[in-house]
Amino acid sequence: MPDGSLNDRGIASLIEPGRVHRRVYTDPAVFELEMQRLFGRAWLFVGHATQVPNPGDFITTDLGRQPVLMTRHHDGSVRVVLNRCTHRGIKLVAERQGNRQRLICLYHGWTFDPDGTLLRVPVDEGCAPGFKLCDFNLAKAPRVGVYRGFVFASLSPAGIAFDDWIAPMKQNIDDIVDRAPGGEIALDAGVHRYLVRANWKMQAENAVDSYHVPFSHASTVNQKGVQFSRREGDNEGAKVVDGQRTAPQWKQRRSYSVGHGHCWTSNTELKENERSSAVYDEYRRTLEAAVGKERSDWILTPRMHNSLLYPNVSFMGLNMHIRVIKPIAVDLTEVNIYPVRLLGAPEAMNERNTRLLNVTHAAASFVQSDDLEAFARAQAGLQSLQTDWVDISRGLGREEAIDPPGALRQMATDELVVRGQFRAWLDYMSEA
Amino acid sequence: MAGEYEQFLIHESRLLDERRFRDWMALFTEDGSYWVPATIGQRSPYGQTSLFYDDLELMRTRIDRLEHPLIHVQTPPSNTVHLIGSVTTEPGVPATDPESGLPASDVLVLSSAITAEYRLDRTRTFIARQRHWLRRVDGALRIVRKRVDLVNCEGAFEAIAVPV
Ligand code: FES
Ligand SMILES: [Fe+2]
Numbered sequence: 001m002p003d004g005s006l007n008d009r010g011i012a013s014l015i016e017p018g019r020v021h022r023r024v025y026t027d028p029a030v031f032e033l034e035m036q037r038l039f040g041r042a043w044l045f046v047g048h049a050t051q052v053p054n055p056g057d058f059i060t061t062d063l064g065r066q067p068v069l070m071t072r073h074h075d076g077s078v079r080v081v082l083n084r085c086t087h088r089g090i091k092l093v094a095e096r097q098g099n100r101q102r103l104i105c106l107y108h109g110w111t112f113d114p115d116g117t118l119l120r121v122p123v124d125e126g127c128a129p130g131f132k133l134c135d136f137n138l139a140k141a142p143r144v145g146v147y148r149g150f151v152f153a154s155l156s157p158a159g160i161a162f163d164d165w166i167a168p169m170k171q172n173i174d175d176i177v178d179r180a181p182g183g184e185i186a187l188d189a190g191v192h193r194y195l196v197r198a199n200w201k202m203q204a205e206n207a208v209d210s211y212h213v214p215f216s217h218a219s220t221v222n223q224k225g226v227q228f229s230r231r232e233g234d235n236e237g238a239k240v241v242d243g244q245r246t247a248p249q250w251k252q253r254r255s256y257s258v259g260h261g262h263c264w265t266s267n268t269e270l271k272e273n274e275r276s277s278a279v280y281d282e283y284r285r286t287l288e289a290a291v292g293k294e295r296s297d298w299i300l301t302p303r304m305h306n307s308l309l310y311p312n313v314s315f316m317g318l319n320m321h322i323r324v325i326k327p328i329a330v331d332l333t334e335v336n337i338y339p340v341r342l343l344g345a346p347e348a349m350n351e352r353n354t355r356l357l358n359v360t361h362a363a364a365s366f367v368q369s370d371d372l373e374a375f376a377r378a379q380a381g382l383q384s385l386q387t388d389w390v391d392i393s394r395g396l397g398r399e400e401a402i403d404p405p406g407a408l409r410q411m412a413t414d415e416l417v418v419r420g421q422f423r424a425w426l427d428y429m430s431e432a
Numbered sequence: 433m434a435g436e437y438e439q440f441l442i443h444e445s446r447l448l449d450e451r452r453f454r455d456w457m458a459l460f461t462e463d464g465s466y467w468v469p470a471t472i473g474q475r476s477p478y479g480q481t482s483l484f485y486d487d488l489e490l491m492r493t494r495i496d497r498l499e500h501p502l503i504h505v506q507t508p509p510s511n512t513v514h515l516i517g518s519v520t521t522e523p524g525v526p527a528t529d530p531e532s533g534l535p536a537s538d539v540l541v542l543s544s545a546i547t548a549e550y551r552l553d554r555t556r557t558f559i560a561r562q563r564h565w566l567r568r569v570d571g572a573l574r575i576v577r578k579r580v581d582l583v584n585c586e587g588a589f590e591a592i593a594v595p596v
Contacts, residue, residue: 096586190470190481193588219500228493334588339481351478359490363589364468364483366497372591373505 006033011429015422018393022382024425025199025390031330038311038428039064041156043165045313045324046070046141048338049078049149050186056101056114060093062326063155067091068141070151071114074101080141080153081116087136112138148177149184160260168258168404172307175317178299181290182344187322189354192337194363198375200311200327203335204421206371207306207314207323208263210253210412211394214246216374220366230319230360231270232352233280238268246413253305253412256402261310261424263417267302267318283342283349290344308417310424319356331379337361392418437541438519440573441564445514445545448595453495456595460488461567461574463535466595468580476532483585484595498594505593510551512594516562518544524565524576537565537576545580547596558596559583 004010006029014021014030023030044063051059052072059070060083067083069092085092085105092103092112102119103112109122116138121127141153145162150173152162177185196203206212213227217240220227225241239249255265288296308314314323320340327333339354360367382390395414402409410416447456460466467477468484477485486494497503524537540563547558563579580596 189479192470192481192483193586195588195590197590215502216504218502219497219504222496337481341479347479354479354481355477355485358482358485359493362470362481362483364592366494369505369591369593370503 006030008430012426015426016389017419018396019389019391020422022384022388022390024422025201025379026330026382028330031199031327033429034327035064037430038425039155039327041154041159041428042311043143043145043152043154043160043162043309044311045309045322046080046144046151046153048185048187048322049146049151050184050188051097052078054099056099057097058093058100058103058114059097060095061324063141063153064327066155068153069093069103069138073113073115077115078144078146078151079115080144080151082139082141084139085110086118086138087121092138110136116140148173165260166309168260168407169262169264169307169309172264172304172309172315175304175307176315176320176340178291179287179320180342180344181286182342183290184343186341186343187338189339189341189350192357192362192365194335194337194368194372196333196335196372196375197331198333198372198379199330200325200333201421201425202375202378203323203325203333204308204311204314205418206375207308207316208255208265208417210250210255210265210305211415212371212374214241214250216370217367219370228366230356231275232283232349232356233275233277234270235274236271238270251411251413254409255412255414255417256407256409257399257416257420258404258407259420259424261421262308263310263420264307265305265412265417267305270302272301279346279348279352282346286345308421310421319360320353321357321361323361333375392422437521437539437564437566437573438516438543440566441516441519441541441543441562444564444575444578445516445547449512449514451498451509451594453498453595457488457491457495459573459575460491460578461535461569461576462488464488464575464577465533466491466575466578466580468582468596469585471586472581478533483582483589483592484580494595503593505591508551510549510594512547512549515546516543517546518542524567534565535567535576537567539566540564541566545596549594556590560596 014024047059047070055072055074057072069081069083071079073079083092087110090105090107092105111119118133118136142157143154145152147166221240225247227237227240229237239247241247249268253266253268257263304317306314306316312325322338324336339357341350359365392415395410395416399408399410399416444459466484466486470481470483520542522540524539528535543562545560545562549556561581565576566573567576
């Protein structure tokens with residue numbers, strides 16, 4: 001039984017094989033510890049290199065609650081530095097994005113290069129004896145890793161190496177990026193920002209939850225039990241419900257848990273050979289011209305629905321987007337959704353993807369808005385003190401071992417992927 | 433003349449407040465659209481995210497869902513009140529604008545709108561600059577495009593279920 005303390009034993013007592021204690025979602029002290037030990041240690045998605053194409057370009061974001069800048073330095077390299085003046089602590093840059101060759105603090109004018117190097121301080125005759133500019137460069141993210149333009153950072157100098165962390169999920173990133181005839185994508189088509197009065201883990205779990213769809217998203221399903229089409233060229237979407245029950249096709253989905261909290265779900269079979277429209281056909285021809293028909297067919301076969309790179313980013317293949325989770329408080333989370341633009345694809349194809357994303361994942365969308373209602377209601381329900389445990393036992397003991405060693409698979413309507421996330425959670429949250 | 437346009441805008445917003453979504457949709461022309469940009473001064477709904485960009489087909493899907501008994505984010509439903517003011521008019525655009533996809537219109541009506549929305553013990557406010565491009569069809573005013581620029585369109589929103 002959890003004794004309430006947050007030493008290693010106390011933390012471990014919150015997680016059991018098939019259930020977790022409500023405090024992991026509701027306790028502000030657990031959240032504070034998550035900010036230090038999970039978001040303060042893990043590899044986190046920062047941004048995509050295409051968000052800062054030119055020297056001096058920057059975006060601002062938060063890793064956990066820590067403000068950071070991702071910049072393009074004069075030498076063309078992408079840098080991640082803390083957005084905090086090393087003099088008296090001012091947040092150096094306020095805008096979400098922009099271009100500046102020098103970052104000048106608004107307060108007393110300390111001036112930094114995009115890589116964080118302190119160049120000058122006004123009235124330097126006032127500097128204390130022994131003051132050295134180089135001791136006051138902006139703090140850097142201790143570790144930065146890049147895969148296919150996706151920039152990740154860890155705020156801890158120690159921990160799992162980036163290559164080991166990203167390895168099991170490279171195929172999930174490739175799955176989307178390879179659809180670009182130019183082999184590269186851009187995150188430059190705007191963002192959807194939504195806010196939910198719930199713990200951040202609700203969103204992380206939901207991104208790979210296939211159990212909820214027939215119920216949470218009932219209002220998006222037509223009389224035939226089919227969800228509205230979410231991809232250009234689809235004349236109808238996925239079969240979700242059969243009569244009053246979850247459709248057999250939906251139950252064919254599988255989920256995968258591959259360590260470090262990483263996980264994904266496969267797709268329902270979609271009528272791929274019937275997928276056609278003027279825009280889609282032209283895109284397919286462009287991709288075939290770039291990579292050949294055989295490879296193009298393989299690339300366009302849906303394999304992955306949503307993939308979570310634990311803890312803060314998911315990649316959705318169905319209507320292509322990147323979702324970034326930003327915890328604000330134990331019961332408040334912001335989520336940012338970026339449409340993926342396939343470089344080298346006809347712009348009409350990218351426009352259709354962005355347009356469909358408005359109705360699937362904007363704050364005003366048909367799909368995501370019911371998820372947000374579920375998260376907020378979960379947070380409200382978990383205030384009950386009479387039932388401490390949250391059940392995540394579906395499929396417990398029925399996991400199927402697959403390659404590589406340690407990877408597991410089971411029906412996507414089971415809860416393997418939630419258990420996998422909490423296994424990683426416990427690793428991060430332990431003291432050492 | 434401004435009176436007729438103002439009356440039309442008040443009527444339109446009242447249909448939303450009364451949740452008469454099908455009647456609201458019927459105010460749009462066949463090539464009509466409803467657009468709520470996600471950035472200040474957004475030039476085009478194409479290739480950029482928007483909070484809403486519904487043509488009639490998406491609008492119909494949206495309204496089917498609003499009428500569905502299992503729309504959780506409207507259980508219970510929102511209660512809204514619109515206040516429309518500062519109405520002025522300008523000439524419409526004679527031909528389709530390729531950048532924004534805006535079809536030809538007879539008149540552009542500019543206005544300000546304040547909408548209060550109450551649901552589940554919480555009240556929030558949407559404040560917007562509105563632009564209605566209108567066309568006269570068989571003597572009646574129809575909406576070619578309704579554009580709603582929320583003052584906080586670049587901010588993060590909790591779920592929005594009904595058109596603002
Ligand atoms: S706080 Fe930045 S220059 Fe003083
Ligand atoms: Fe969902």
